[in-house]
Amino acid sequence: MTLGLSTAGESHGPALVAILTGLPAGLVLDRAAIDADLRRRQQGYGRSPRQQIETDEVEVLAGLRHGRTLGTPLALVVRNRDHKNWTWGMNPWPPEGEATGKGTKPVTLPRPGHADLAGVLKYGHADVRDALERASARHTAVHVAAGAVAKALLAQLGISVEGSVADEERLRRRVDEARAERDTVGGVVEVRARGVVPGLGTYAVKEERLDARLAAALMGIQAVKGVEVGDGFALAELKGSEAHDEIRPDRRRDTNRAGGIEAGVSNGEEIVVRAAMKPLPTLMKPLASVDLETGEPAQALVERSDVAAVEALAVVAEAAVAWELARAAKEKFGGDAVDDLVGGWRAYVERIGWSDTSR
Numbered sequence: 001m002t003l004g005l006s007t008a009g010e011s012h013g014p015a016l017v018a019i020l021t022g023l024p025a026g027l028v029l030d031r032a033a034i035d036a037d038l039r040r041r042q043q044g045y046g047r048s049p050r051q052q053i054e055t056d057e058v059e060v061l062a063g064l065r066h067g068r069t070l071g072t073p074l075a076l077v078v079r080n081r082d083h084k085n086w087t088w089g090m091n092p093w094p095p096e097g098e099a100t101g102k103g104t105k106p107v108t109l110p111r112p113g114h115a116d117l118a119g120v121l122k123y124g125h126a127d128v129r130d131a132l133e134r135a136s137a138r139h140t141a142v143h144v145a146a147g148a149v150a151k152a153l154l155a156q157l158g159i160s161v162e163g164s165v166a167d168e169e170r171l172r173r174r175v176d177e178a179r180a181e182r183d184t185v186g187g188v189v190e191v192r193a194r195g196v197v198p199g200l201g202t203y204a205v206k207e208e209r210l211d212a213r214l215a216a217a218l219m220g221i222q223a224v225k226g227v228e229v230g231d232g233f234a235l236a237e238l239k240g241s242e243a244h245d246e247i248r249p250d251r252r253r254d255t256n257r258a259g260g261i262e263a264g265v266s267n268g269e270e271i272v273v274r275a276a277m278k279p280l281p282t283l284m285k286p287l288a289s290v291d292l293e294t295g296e297p298a299q300a301l302v303e304r305s306d307v308a309a310v311e312a313l314a315v316v317a318e319a320a321v322a323w324e325l326a327r328a329a330k331e332k333f334g335g336d337a338v339d340d341l342v343g344g345w346r347a348y349v350e351r352i353g354w355s356d357t358s359r
């Protein structure tokens, strides 16, 4: 059984939920490790004060007993603490009583670069909030929780995954500049996975290529507009003799321009992917838009927002990559119990004679 992940939750609704299926039984989860990743997602230079309101924590509703998975669907919940200010505005049911708190007035000023205009047109909403609440990246919190579970599974196979900002110092300077100008910025994040054996993914079916899956997982994150594997776009400028990673007798490489994937299959080197994030679309100095109620020119919605969320993206991207690698590993090595999964992996490592002497 492959791994499955479904999530639900609006930005200011009561909670975010995730259901993870296909996890082997007997996987030990550490609540503190999941919460630590949730905290990492909330931190970072340029984030808004909402992050202080939230202090995310994971709750488990099903699939876990005494810290070990049962092999049944794992149900995770991350509450939106800010919901207390939106109990009328984001009430799942027709609210009773006087309209109080946030979200009581319909939003009619779509922001360029956000889901607002396409969302109301597509779904027939009168209030832009009905579109933006789900399009918001708030629900990446529960994806990060799922990523932490995936990392626990990958650790059983000697794999670690780490996301970082490509150029942290420069990013901080750009955030300071943008904050002073009441503007926003994006940036580039990198995710590296160490200890991946050759053979995850396949060239046999294009959608199952590991590079295709990682690219889709990263593109699936809000505001990601470009993805590269290994040296990616820079490879287009090189000659073949400069671009490929020569194979040593021990089957390892001295270079890793391919980013650990050839023909959609992991090749045993570190997996390296990068994602480019556009500047956040909610601006304190709004761009031109239209008032959907009157049809008149107007300025776009101004709402509390981050100046940048690049460091948060590094954590979200790490979770997305971890989830895809765990899914690919589960498909390759199988197992209803963790010991079966590890046993399948050991037998394979032995068959190909792979000893991971990571450079």
Ligand SMILES: Cc1cc2nc3c(=O)[nH]c(=O)nc-3n(C[C@H](O)[C@H](O)[C@H](O)COP(=O)(O)O)c2cc1C
Binding pocket: 048, 113, 114, 115, 135, 136, 137, 140, 221, 222, 223, 224, 278, 280, 281, 282, 283, 304, 305, 306, 307, 309, 312, 313, 316
């Ligand atoms: C971690 C994270 C935090 C974000 N925070 C904000 C934010 O505070 N304000 C904002 O306008 N967009 C934010 N975004 C980006 C929007 O969610 C995104 O641009 C929007 O949903 C439109 O989708 P698209 O950019 O993929 O086209 C964030 C994205 C991520 C990944």
